[in-house]
Amino acid sequence: MDQLTSFFNGNYHLITIVILSVFLGIEVISRVPAVLHTPLMSGANAIHGVVIIGAIIVMGEAKDGDFFSLILGFLAVVLGTLNVVGGFVVTDRMLEMFGKKKKK
Amino acid sequence: MEQIILQYTEFLTTNSFLLFAYLIGSVTFILGLKMLSHPETARKGNLIAAGGMIISIFGTIFLYKHHGNGLGNYAWIFAALVIGTIVGTMAAKKVQMTAMPEMVSLFNGMGGACAMLISMIEYHNDATPSTGKLLIIVLGMIIGTVSFAGSIIAWGKLNGSIKDKTIPGGQMINFLLFGGIIGLAIMVVGGFVGADMAHMLFYGITALAAMYGILFVMPIGGADMPVVISLLNSFTGVAAAFGGFLYDNPVMLTGGILVGSAGTILTILMCKAMNRSLKNVLIGSFGAAKTGGAAGAKDQGNYKEISLNDTAVLLAYAQKVMIVPGYGLAVAQAQHTCHELEKILNEKGVEVVYGIHPVAGRMPGHMNVLLAEADVPYEKLLEMEDANDQMGTTNVVMILGANDVVNPAAKEDPNSPIYGMPILEVEKADHVIVNKRSMKPGYAGIENELFFRPKTSMLFGDAKKVLQALIAELKTV
Numbered sequence: 001m002d003q004l005t006s007f008f009n010g011n012y013h014l015i016t017i018v019i020l021s022v023f024l025g026i027e028v029i030s031r032v033p034a035v036l037h038t039p040l041m042s043g044a045n046a047i048h049g050v051v052i053i054g055a056i057i058v059m060g061e062a063k064d065g066d067f068f069s070l071i072l073g074f075l076a077v078v079l080g081t082l083n084v085v086g087g088f089v090v091t092d093r094m095l096e097m098f099g100k101k102k103k104k
Numbered sequence: 105m106e107q108i109i110l111q112y113t114e115f116l117t118t119n120s121f122l123l124f125a126y127l128i129g130s131v132t133f134i135l136g137l138k139m140l141s142h143p144e145t146a147r148k149g150n151l152i153a154a155g156g157m158i159i160s161i162f163g164t165i166f167l168y169k170h171h172g173n174g175l176g177n178y179a180w181i182f183a184a185l186v187i188g189t190i191v192g193t194m195a196a197k198k199v200q201m202t203a204m205p206e207m208v209s210l211f212n213g214m215g216g217a218c219a220m221l222i223s224m225i226e227y228h229n230d231a232t233p234s235t236g237k238l239l240i241i242v243l244g245m246i247i248g249t250v251s252f253a254g255s256i257i258a259w260g261k262l263n264g265s266i267k268d269k270t271i272p273g274g275q276m277i278n279f280l281l282f283g284g285i286i287g288l289a290i291m292v293v294g295g296f297v298g299a300d301m302a303h304m305l306f307y308g309i310t311a312l313a314a315m316y317g318i319l320f321v322m323p324i325g326g327a328d329m330p331v332v333i334s335l336l337n338s339f340t341g342v343a344a345a346f347g348g349f350l351y352d353n354p355v356m357l358t359g360g361i362l363v364g365s366a367g368t369i370l371t372i373l374m375c376k377a378m379n380r381s382l383k384n385v386l387i388g389s390f391g392a393a394k395t396g397g398a399a400g401a402k403d404q405g406n407y408k409e410i411s412l413n414d415t416a417v418l419l420a421y422a423q424k425v426m427i428v429p430g431y432g433l434a435v436a437q438a439q440h441t442c443h444e445l446e447k448i449l450n451e452k453g454v455e456v457v458y459g460i461h462p463v464a465g466r467m468p469g470h471m472n473v474l475l476a477e478a479d480v481p482y483e484k485l486l487e488m489e490d491a492n493d494q495m496g497t498t499n500v501v502m503i504l505g506a507n508d509v510v511n512p513a514a515k516e517d518p519n520s521p522i523y524g525m526p527i528l529e530v531e532k533a534d535h536v537i538v539n540k541r542s543m544k545p546g547y548a549g550i551e552n553e554l555f556f557r558p559k560t561s562m563l564f565g566d567a568k569k570v571l572q573a574l575i576a577e578l579k580t581v
């Protein structure tokens with residue numbers, strides 16, 4: 001119980017962010033027309049690529065000679081970058097098509 | 105408690121620029137998602153979110169400090185960033201519009217794997233973390249691994265390299281796996297086993313989670329795949345959020361949770377479009393229910409074929425034509441030809457609209473993206489309700505490679521696995537022309553009685569070739 005309360009006290013600001021973000025996510029998405037579902041899914045996919053920040057921190061803190069961390073961390077940064085860059089580029093490609101027909 | 109506050113204030117003072125960068129990142133993610141929900145602002149929204157991501161990433165690289173120490177290993181980090189950027193851009197630029205859903209699934213799997221690796225390294229580095237930290241590490245690892253393994257299977261199934269498989273007793277195995285994962289996780293996190301044992305169990309959990317991800321997606325087939333991808337997408341979001349807890353990192357937390365909740369809502373919206381519950385999708389897969397429905401081809405009688413010439417005449421003298429596109433159109437890459445047909449019919453004074461079922465294709469909105477690529481005007485794409493309203497005044501419905509979304513069994517046959525799914529009620533129109541490559545059932549593996557109805561005529565062939573021939577015919581009519 002003690003551990004639980006101290007966890008809550010130590011992380012209450014993060015817990016607040018979590019709860020508010022849950023509601024925000026629901027609010028923002030509920031208004032999306034079906035037309036944009038695919039690009040939206042793809043855009044959201046790119047945004048969760050933010051996990052790459054964790055990979056960068058892990059990689060940057062790895063000690064010399066700790067090859068377990070260095071190699072897995074390297075892999076994690078590569079995969080995270082793929083998620084971010086690939087996600088945003090694919091989404092942009094989809095939306096580019098929506099833009100094209102608008103000008104006419 | 106005091107120490108926690110101390111740590112927190114230290115974090116605040118040494119990282120105020122970084123925190124500001126993260127704040128920008130969080131705001132751009134929210135703005136980006138919001139702008140993505142309107143056709144006019146969507147592209148800008150995506151770019152804004154990408155900009156926020158870049159600020160957050162470079163902020164982390166150059167400003168992050170833990171106990172006063174900045175990050176090292178810059179060579180490794182930048183090498184990895186460059187490799188990821190080049191490969192990611194190339195893959196995303198090269199992929200065809202038809203293969204978009206697979207690509208999203210694959211990128212999602214990469215994110216899941218990233219979360220999994222982070223947890224593994226953190227566990228490796230800190231032999232005796234606090235219970236709270238250990239819980240976060242283990243949960244992040246489990247969810248990341250499930251998402252990674254599941255996404256790879258979804259990717260393989262969509263591009264056809266993995267076939268649908270129903271494992272006998274699969275549900276039971278999944279249930280046991282799930283129980284095993286929870287049990288082992290409690291043993292590790294609760295500190296019920298020695299350090300060496302815990303280490304082994306940790307990797308045991310990883311293996312079980314990977315198996316669970318594989319077996320969880322394996323039996324789910326057909327039309328349900330978009331739902332699964334969307335669900336796995338939100339899983340990865342949650343895994344990223346656990347990373348946010350691990351590093352006290354607000355932008356990982358906002359980004360992850362936003363995607364987690366948004367992805368869940370999107371999943372539910374998709375289930376609603378098919379009039380099925382999420383539980384139904386995950387447990388009662390189409391593959392298992394294949395025996396039911398109109399499969400007993402008892403009194404279906406014969407279908408009739410229609411020639412290209414007759415089709416052309418029928419279309420040319422119609423007042424209003426509705427095109428119902430499906431995955432067949434995407435496979436044949438016939439979207440441009442389809443738009444040409446539309447223009448020719450317009451020149452002949454025929455009104456052409458498109459009836460878009462929300463789950464036509466392999467992803468919600470798949471058809472919209474495809475037709476937008478061919479410059480079909482936005483206003484001509486009718487959503488299901490509008491399309492059904494206009495069906496009565498439509499002379500000819502032309503179905504291009506769609507099947508399950510027009511199957512009358514969804515309304516008429518309570519035994520059909522898709523019973524209750526809203527469909528495009530094409531039979532309200534005067535004529536129905538179905539273009540398919542063969543009489544084979546659709547992706548969901550269900551027979552379609554529509555093809556045997558009196559109003560229906562079949563026009564066999566690859567959608568693109570048929571449309572090109574039709575255009576040629578129409579020029580002579």
